[in-house]
Amino acid sequence: MSATAHPLELLVRDLELRSPLSARDRSSILNLPVTTQTSEARSYVVREGDVPTQCGILVRGFAFRQKLTSDGERQIVAIILPGEALDFQHLFLRVADHSVQMMTRGEVAFVPQNDLQALMQSSPAINRAVLMKAMVEASIFREWVLNVGRRSARARIAHVLCELGVRLDRVGLARDYGYHLPMTQEELADAVGLTPVHVNRTLMALEAENLVSRTRRQISFPDWQQLRIIADFNEHYLHLKGQPTSSAGG
Amino acid sequence: MSATAHPLELLVRDLELRSPLSARDRSSILNLPVTTQTSEARSYVVREGDVPTQCGILVRGFAFRQKLTSDGERQIVAIILPGEALDFQHLFLRVADHSVQMMTRGEVAFVPQNDLQALMQSSPAINRAVLMKAMVEASIFREWVLNVGRRSARARIAHVLCELGVRLDRVGLARDYGYHLPMTQEELADAVGLTPVHVNRTLMALEAENLVSRTRRQISFPDWQQLRIIADFNEHYLHLKGQPTSSAGG
DNA sequence: CGTAGTGTTGAGTCAAGTCAATGGTTGTGG
DNA sequence: CCACAACCATTGACTTGACTCAACACTACG
Numbered sequence: 173m174s175a176t177a178h179p180l181e182l183l184v185r186d187l188e189l190r191s192p193l194s195a196r197d198r199s200s201i202l203n204l205p206v207t208t209q210t211s212e213a214r215s216y217v218v219r220e221g222d223v224p225t226q227c228g229i230l231v232r233g234f235a236f237r238q239k240l241t242s243d244g245e246r247q248i249v250a251i252i253l254p255g256e257a258l259d260f261q262h263l264f265l266r267v268a269d270h271s272v273q274m275m276t277r278g279e280v281a282f283v284p285q286n287d288l289q290a291l292m293q294s295s296p297a298i299n300r301a302v303l304m305k306a307m308v309e310a311s312i313f314r315e316w317v318l319n320v321g322r323r324s325a326r327a328r329i330a331h332v333l334c335e336l337g338v339r340l341d342r343v344g345l346a347r348d349y350g351y352h353l354p355m356t357q358e359e360l361a362d363a364v365g366l367t368p369v370h371v372n373r374t375l376m377a378l379e380a381e382n383l384v385s386r387t388r389r390q391i392s393f394p395d396w397q398q399l400r401i402i403a404d405f406n407e408h409y410l411h412l413k414g415q416p417t418s419s420a421g422g
Numbered sequence: 423m424s425a426t427a428h429p430l431e432l433l434v435r436d437l438e439l440r441s442p443l444s445a446r447d448r449s450s451i452l453n454l455p456v457t458t459q460t461s462e463a464r465s466y467v468v469r470e471g472d473v474p475t476q477c478g479i480l481v482r483g484f485a486f487r488q489k490l491t492s493d494g495e496r497q498i499v500a501i502i503l504p505g506e507a508l509d510f511q512h513l514f515l516r517v518a519d520h521s522v523q524m525m526t527r528g529e530v531a532f533v534p535q536n537d538l539q540a541l542m543q544s545s546p547a548i549n550r551a552v553l554m555k556a557m558v559e560a561s562i563f564r565e566w567v568l569n570v571g572r573r574s575a576r577a578r579i580a581h582v583l584c585e586l587g588v589r590l591d592r593v594g595l596a597r598d599y600g601y602h603l604p605m606t607q608e609e610l611a612d613a614v615g616l617t618p619v620h621v622n623r624t625l626m627a628l629e630a631e632n633l634v635s636r637t638r639r640q641i642s643f644p645d646w647q648q649l650r651i652i653a654d655f656n657e658h659y660l661h662l663k664g665q666p667t668s669s670a671g672g
Numbered sequence: 673c674g675t676a677g678t679g680t681t682g683a684g685t686c687a688a689g690t691c692a693a694t695g696g697t698t699g700t701g702g
Numbered sequence: 703c704c705a706c707a708a709c710c711a712t713t714g715a716c717t718t719g720a721c722t723c724a725a726c727a728c729t730a731c732g
Contacts, residue, residue, distance in 0.1 A: 366688075373688095
């Protein structure tokens with residue numbers, strides 16, 4: 173358990189992508205007390221109504237945020253990638269307003285909220301990085317409202333595939349924006365507000381047009397530029413560019 | 423311009439609803455340097471791509487956040503009520519990922535980001551209150567993804583009407599959850615991801631069932647409990663309850 | 673009292689949903 | 703290594719909720 177990479181290494185890398193951290197900041201994050209635990213696919217990490225006292229960070233595997241209607245229909249409202257926090261929002265909100273579930277088997281690192289909060293108070297850079305991450309997530313929610321509210325089935329699905337390509341590329345988990353997608357068509361349907369049957373037909377159509385190529389759970393994009401166009405994808409909402417203050421020549 | 427209420431009074435009230443502020447906190451907020459300006463209906467307060475240096479707070483009137491698809495379809499992703507900030511997110515994100523537009527004529531107070539940031543650094547309570555507000559907004563976005571993604575036209579519309587009823591009630595702008603709704607059916611359509619024609623038909627149906635009553639731009643709800651049910655409305659996502667730490671007795 | 677923005681209604685169409693069956697993959701235990 | 707079981711993907715036939723197009727009515731305001 174100690175020879176492998178530190179469980180929070182990916183988190184640090186992810187935070188640094190938008191806001192620079194000093195060596196000291198990095199090491200104080202890595203020195204946070206963590207409890208790492210393996211979670212099975214489909215297990216819940218947070219349940220709606222919970223009052224968490226720890227902050228979970230996804231170390232390995234994929235997870236998602238979901239909400240249900242009263243008649244049991246599921247909407248996936250966010251996809252969580254390795255290195256991302258499951259619930260920064262609980263640093264400020266007491267009770268969970270949605271559930272977080274593992275999409276695949278994976279590992280989650282838990283840090284006591286108090287320790288993280290103390291660290292944020294002592295380091296403006298860490299404070300800033302964590303809050304930026306939370307604000308970017310809010311921006312992604314806005315884009316998803318647009319996606320689900322105003323785009324065709326084709327564009328919706330393509331848009332989610334593009335978003336994952338770009339986000340996974342950022343953390344080194346994609347190759348030419350293609351990636352291993354451990355998501356069933358039913359889950360994809362619940363992320364874009366469609367039925368699984370219609371997602372299947374739409375994926376088949378995208379494949380027939382040579383915009384998407386699937387083998388097993390691997391997905392790739394023979395014509396990434398064209399896919400972006402039909403997805404109406406513009407990554408501004410991911411706020412990936414470096415900070416303005418210093419070196420602007422990104 | 424000086425005998426009337428202070429432009430940030432509603433903001434203070436709103437922040438206090440979730441997180442207590444000391445007298446000193448209140449007065450330091452009210453002492454922030456503000457520039458108040460009147461904005462016409464449909465004018466833009468923030469445009470996608472802007473790099474704001476001031477933080478806008480809605481003093482009077484209604485506004486909304488919107489995003490457009492490349493073929494010009496609009497999605498309203500949030501409705502902003504008096505006392506709410508237009509762009510707390512720009513304290514952490516440099517460039518605007520969406521536009522904020524006035525729904526009605528109104529007044530907006532601008533505070534330099536630097537001053538607000540300094541205040542947040544000097545007062546943990548203000549810091550907490552502002553960030554709670556931002557996190558609650560993120561929670562509302564999640565609910566909207568669910569609303570637009572998984573509910574019927576009827577439920578979607580009813581849900582937005584319920585949300586506005588509860589939020590307006592909270593700031594004293596509703597009476598039995600009925601309120602003045604200065605929103606065209608086209609805007610409502612863009613908030614719920616439907617066409618104006620279909621919104622009209624659905625509203626007429628709700629009215630025929632005596633769940634909604636409209637006169638001019640005033641809307642009221644003869645059977646609020648039933649409306650909540652058909653809307654699948656549960657206000658947990660608004661995080662309205664007082665803080666857990668002290669007096670829990672509602 | 674005209675004009676422009678809204679709201680309302682009707683008729684016809686279509687994108688996406690439903691229901692139901694079949695086919696393929698993966699994993700597991702014997 | 704095989705056979706089963708469970709889950710997932712695919713396809714067809716049919717239905718429907720929401721959209722489109724187009725007209726007309728109301729209201730506010732100068």
